[in-house]
Amino acid sequence: MWYWIGFSCAWILFRIGFRLKVVGKSRIREAWKVGGVLIVANHTSYFDPPVVGVAYGKKTAFLARKTLFKKGFFAWLYSRLNAIPVDQEKGDITSLKRIIKELRSGNPVLIFPEGERSLDGEMKKGEAGVGLVIAKTKAPVLPMRVFGAYEALSRKSKVPKFFTQITVCVGEMIQFPEEQLAIKKREAYQDISDKVIDAIQSIELS
Numbered sequence: 001m002w003y004w005i006g007f008s009c010a011w012i013l014f015r016i017g018f019r020l021k022v023v024g025k026s027r028i029r030e031a032w033k034v035g036g037v038l039i040v041a042n043h044t045s046y047f048d049p050p051v052v053g054v055a056y057g058k059k060t061a062f063l064a065r066k067t068l069f070k071k072g073f074f075a076w077l078y079s080r081l082n083a084i085p086v087d088q089e090k091g092d093i094t095s096l097k098r099i100i101k102e103l104r105s106g107n108p109v110l111i112f113p114e115g116e117r118s119l120d121g122e123m124k125k126g127e128a129g130v131g132l133v134i135a136k137t138k139a140p141v142l143p144m145r146v147f148g149a150y151e152a153l154s155r156k157s158k159v160p161k162f163f164t165q166i167t168v169c170v171g172e173m174i175q176f177p178e179e180q181l182a183i184k185k186r187e188a189y190q191d192i193s194d195k196v197i198d199a200i201q202s203i204e205l206s
Contacts, residue, residue, distance in 0.1 A: 002080035003059060010050040017162050018047075018152055022055045023206055024170030031142045031173060032058060035106030038139045040130070040196050043112035044121050044150035047166070051146055052110055055168035061102045062110035063095065084109070096136060103139045113196050121150035126197040131189030134196070135181040141196060143171035145203035171203045 014020040022028070031037045039060065041052050053060045064083040069075045078085075084102075086095040102109050111133065113126035134141060148166040176192060 002077075003082050006050070006077075006081050007053065007059075011054050014047075014051055014054055014166060017160075018148070018164055018166040020051065020054065021165065021167045022170070023167060027142070027170040027173065028056055031056075031108070031140075034140055034173075035108070036103035036139055037108050037142045037173070038103070038134060038137065039108055039110045039142050039144060040113055040200060041110065041144040041146055042118070042123050042200055043114050043116065044118045044146070044155070045153045046117070047149045047153050047160075048112065048117075048146055049110065051149055051166060051168060052144055055144070055170075056108060056110075058108060060108045060110050061099075063099075063112070096133065099133060100137055103137050108142075109139075113193055113200070117155045118150070119155055121154065123197060123201055126190075126193035128186050128190040128193055130196060131192030134176060134192050135184075135189060138176075138178075138181055141174040141176070141199075143174065143196065143199040143203060145169050145171070145200050145205075147205045167205060169203045169205060171199055174199060 039052060039056060041048060049062050061082045061084055063086045064078050066085040066087045068078055069085045084095050084098045099109050111130055113130040114124045115127045118124055146168050148164055152164040152166055153160040
């Protein structure tokens with residue numbers, strides 16, 4: 001219930017307050033047929049998780065820093081919005097198991113390969129852990145690129161700039177080959193992550 005209340009509020013906020021536009025809806029519908037896909041996107045704003053969730057249009061799990069679940073309002077809120085706590089300082093088997101469970105249940109999971117919001121709006125290098133998740137889950141990957149969220153609410157901003165156009169562009173779904181996913185080395189995981197970043201960066205605003 002709380003997820004759909006939050007989804008409805010976010011839909012109204014971004015559709016009206018930021019004129020949200022989604023390019024590539026046919027690719028999203030193809031992903032719906034698959035069910036358990038890993039959605040990957042650039043990360044420049046606090047707006048990114050709800051923006052991508054609204055653009056995708058289905059209940060989506062997403063990763064959030066474990067520290068956000070410790071106390072206060074956001075700890076209460078994130079636990080009710082299908083967020084998966086992840087420890088960025090060390091390997092987190094619990095979060096990986098939860099991701100696998102969500103995907104096997106046919107639910108999409110949103111991951112930001114950069115691991116944190118960009119300070120300048122430019123994409124950073126992806127983390128090897130993203131490649132590990134893809135290798136372990138063997139799930140198809142749906143790249144998305146969010147345009148305008150940085151201008152609407154950057155990491156340095158204190159208040160959002162309403163009526164800034166936010167556009168989500170969807171790329172082609174990626175299925176990494178089994179032989180690449182079978183290599184259990186950090187270098188191989190980093191290579192997968194690099195390819196994911198390249199796929200996101202190649203998406204142009206249209």
